Amino acid sequence: MKVKLELPSKASVSVYISITNQSAFPQTRCLELLQKIEDEKLKQDHVQLSxxxxxxxxxxxxxxxxxxxxxxxxxxxxSSSKLGEGSGKAFNESTVDLSLG
Structure with missing residues (x-):
C-alpha cells in the first residue's frame, strides 16, 4: 500500500500557527483557573484551621x-481533713460536691 504525503502549503502552516498561538491562551486561562481554585482551597483550609x-x-x-x-x-x-484530725472528727466525703459542671 502506497501513501502519498503532501507537504502543507504556506496557508495551512499559518493557520496551524494561528491555532497553536490561540491554544496558548486557553492554557494560560486554565492555569489561572487552577490557581484560583487552589487559592480558594487554601482560604477554606485557613478558615477551617482558624x-x-x-x-x-x-x-x-x-x-x-x-x-x-x-x-x-x-x-x-x-484543710478540712486537717481540721477534722485536730478535733477527732472523721471527714464525711458526702458533704463535698465533686461535680465539675
Whole structure:
C-alpha cells in the first residue's frame, strides 16, 4: 500500500500557527483557573484551621477552669481533713460536691 504525503502549503502552516498561538491562551486561562481554585482551597483550609484553633482555645480555657476548681477542691479537702484530725472528727466525703459542671 502506497501513501502519498503532501507537504502543507504556506496557508495551512499559518493557520496551524494561528491555532497553536490561540491554544496558548486557553492554557494560560486554565492555569489561572487552577490557581484560583487552589487559592480558594487554601482560604477554606485557613478558615477551617482558624475555627479549630478557636475551639481548641475554648477547650483549653475550660480545662484551665476545671483544673483551678480541682485545685481549690483539693485544698479545701486537705484543710478540712486537717481540721477534722485536730478535733477527732472523721471527714464525711458526702458533704463535698465533686461535680465539675
Amino acid at each position: 475555627e479549630e484553633n478557636n475551639r481548641s482555645r475554648v477547650q483549653t480555657q475550660k480545662l484551665a477552669e476545671e483544673a483551678s476548681y480541682a485545685e481549690e477542691l483539693a485544698l479545701l479537702l486537705l
